[in-house]
Amino acid sequence: MGTSGVLRSRPAQGVLLELGLSSGPDSAGSSGVHPSSSRRDDGDLAMRETMRAVVFCGEGAWRIESHPTPQLRTEDEVLLKVERASICGTDLHILSVPPGHPATPGTILGHEYVATVVEVGSGVRHLRPGDRVVVDPNITCGICEYCRLGFSNMCENMTTLGIFRHGGLAEWSVAPAKAVHKISSQVPLDRATLAEPFSCVLHSFERSAFVPGESVAILGAGPIGLMFLMLYKAAGAYPICVVEPVKFRRHMAESLGADAALDPSAHDVLREIKGRTRLGADIVIDAVGTLLPEALWLVRRGGRIVLFGMNVHAER
Ligand SMILES: [Zn+2]
Ligand SMILES: [Zn+2]
Structure with a gap:
């Protein structure tokens, strides 16, 4: 898939995006499978070498581009097929000029998403391919003083999927297993994708x-x-x-x-x-x-x- 021109318009708040698979030049390839992992590999979940993703391109700019499909790098990660992602007010702050929130250029945006587990690392015990999950995008270290005080929201080493690391405005996403939460398949996608902001409200x-x-x-x-x-x-x-x-x-x-x-x-x-x-x-x-x-x-x-x-x- 070719890349579109850089878009400088602001996405509308609250819009739900679905980057469905489509057959195209990218769809012929298949990527390697993590040797010591469990994966479901069928029809709609078939992997390709590249995927479409919404990428932050620096101040005020984003575009939908072809991006390498992510693979598991450690035994405690999971590979996710993104089902639905939503746009947060924080995304608008990231894309405003001057920015109202920092982000790393080149990062795939999207920190509010619902997904299906496709592959789990060899160290993951609580999830299986096929599980439906929502993602807690704030990845904390667990060992800094704040984490040990029980205030992981103030972690000194926090990073965030979709802001500083690749997130869910893409067809596929890799996340630490500890950051994903299993949910019922009965929850409608449009609601499930709001789990992250709703958890903050709760x-x-x-x-x-x-x-x-x-x-x-x-x-x-x-x-x-x-x-x-x-x-x-x-x-x-x-x-x-x-x-x-x-x-x-x-x-x-x-x-x-x-x-x-x-x-x-x-x-x-x-x-x-x-x-x-x-x-x-x-x-x-x-x-x-x-x-x-x-x-x-x-x-x-x-x-x-x-x-x-x-x-x-x-x-x-
Ligand atoms: Zn948010
Ligand atoms: Zn910490």
């Missing part, structure tokens, strides 16, 4: 020490804000007030059960939320990344604020 939810019946204000109704909404709704929050300037997203929030979807350009948000909660919200979520001052106004005394978003370019 972690924040747990840290917010929520008690059923508490009130929640969610600032920003993008995919992350909406996930928070669904989670707090299912957990019994009331009322849940969403603040979002984009009409489409406000409607989405209402359809997902928000008790109020407020347009900050048309509403006195502080008054609206105090009117519904009297003291202020028990929990305020900043799902934008720049709204700590607003969160401090909206939260009740002794309440909790979740700072979820990261947005170094946001204008205030």
Whole structure:
């Protein structure tokens, strides 16, 4: 497959990509098989020497190009056939000019993906070819002081698939076995690919020490804000007030059960939320990344604020 020209347009947030196999000049070859590994090798999963991949080409640039199909290098890795991958806000930050997040040029992007295990290294015991998995893209060392304190999210040697190492916006991907999690084959692909961002939302939810019946204000109704909404709704929050300037997203929030979807350009948000909660919200979520001052106004005394978003370019 030839390479397309360098694309400088930004991909739309939330778009799901599927890089299916197609027959073409690349499809005739087959690659070597790791000698001491277990692999399933049939029809749709047949390997080729090259694959299509979305590659980060340096500041503001990416392209879909032909890339060598990855192979296992160590006994604790797995080879994955990517089923579906999604585009994260972080990908947009990586591709913005100037970049809002670092990444290694030449890396295959994509850190939110669902895949089928095709081959496992000889040291892998908990996975088999054919297993369906989601990927935890943050690869931690397990031995630095932070890892040993139990804060692997602060690992001093962390690297990330799809940002600093090849990721899942490709037909195939190699990942450490410890980074993949088996899931049911019943979970629809479009949902399964959101496991990584949802796990971050769930972690924040747990840290917010929520008690059923508490009130929640969610600032920003993008995919992350909406996930928070669904989670707090299912957990019994009331009322849940969403603040979002984009009409489409406000409607989405209402359809997902928000008790109020407020347009900050048309509403006195502080008054609206105090009117519904009297003291202020028990929990305020900043799902934008720049709204700590607003969160401090909206939260009740002794309440909790979740700072979820990261947005170094946001204008205030
Ligand atoms: Zn992400
Ligand atoms: Zn570490």
